[in-house]
Amino acid sequence: MTIEDRDDVQLITHALARDTLSKIRDTGTAQVPFRKGLVKLGRICGYEIIDGALETEYVPVTTPLTEMTGERIKGIENVVIINVLRAATPFVEGLLKAFPKARQGVISAGRDEESGMDDAGAFPISVDYVKLPTITPEDTVIVADPMLATGSTMCTVLEAVLNDQPEPANLFVLSAVSAPDGLLRVGDAFPEATLLTVSLDDRLDENGYIVPGLGDAGDRAFGTD
Numbered sequence: 001m002t003i004e005d006r007d008d009v010q011l012i013t014h015a016l017a018r019d020t021l022s023k024i025r026d027t028g029t030a031q032v033p034f035r036k037g038l039v040k041l042g043r044i045c046g047y048e049i050i051d052g053a054l055e056t057e058y059v060p061v062t063t064p065l066t067e068m069t070g071e072r073i074k075g076i077e078n079v080v081i082i083n084v085l086r087a088a089t090p091f092v093e094g095l096l097k098a099f100p101k102a103r104q105g106v107i108s109a110g111r112d113e114e115s116g117m118d119d120a121g122a123f124p125i126s127v128d129y130v131k132l133p134t135i136t137p138e139d140t141v142i143v144a145d146p147m148l149a150t151g152s153t154m155c156t157v158l159e160a161v162l163n164d165q166p167e168p169a170n171l172f173v174l175s176a177v178s179a180p181d182g183l184l185r186v187g188d189a190f191p192e193a194t195l196l197t198v199s200l201d202d203r204l205d206e207n208g209y210i211v212p213g214l215g216d217a218g219d220r221a222f223g224t225d
């Protein structure tokens, strides 16, 4: 099945998200505006998740003038955000503006770039640090990583996050830029996940980088090379 036929893949189409992503793709965007762009993108994605996935409920409100019926977002107290070190850190900073009370997990997972991709187009992933909150069946879990390339990192992260935990009410894999191969790998391995992405790019190059992509998100956000 191709990506276009799958209903577990959903694009975040907000114009501000597309505008911000276009700015940070540009090779002339320096470290600080790049990092700030990822923060902004995370905030917009957070608002879009609220709008698309969480319901509202009616509540009584007393204004200075009268009584009325207002709305509150249901389930916003039950959000877990997983930060995949390190490129997800500014992205998660933005998400937290939409979900300030989220419980957070941190996992350091990185591609072993020296080994290269195997015959199936996957990277070996080294996991160095894992600190995860307990998940409940009421939770909306958002696993955030701006780049979803081969999907190797995300599959490793999801295994760790879901290991011995009850299935959450919603499971979102959130990326800014994704490649078809990675979405297929993650979607096939975790059919319970909804794969949200701002841009589904064309392909991976021979080194597993997304094309057109934005380069190495971690290096660009942290000023390393």
Ligand SMILES: O=P(O)(O)OC[C@H]1O[C@H](OP(=O)(O)OP(=O)(O)O)[C@H](O)[C@@H]1O
Pocket (backbone or CB within 6 Å): 084, 085, 086, 087, 088, 109, 110, 111, 123, 145, 146, 147, 148, 149, 150, 151, 152, 153, 154, 182, 208, 216, 217, 218, 219
């Ligand atoms: O889908 P994949 O092929 O696994 O690639 C995606 C991963 O690559 C990047 O991390 P990287 O290993 O460069 O670590 P970094 O965030 O520390 O730069 C990115 O942030 C993802 O975690």
Ligand SMILES: O=c1cc[nH]c(=O)[nH]1
Pocket (backbone or CB within 6 Å): 087, 147, 149, 208, 209, 210, 211, 213, 214, 215, 216, 217, 218
């Ligand atoms: O294109 C890519 C692929 C993996 N990680 C990145 O930061 N960029």
Ligand SMILES: [Mg+2]
Pocket (backbone or CB within 6 Å): 087, 216, 217, 218, 219
């Ligand atoms: Mg990197």
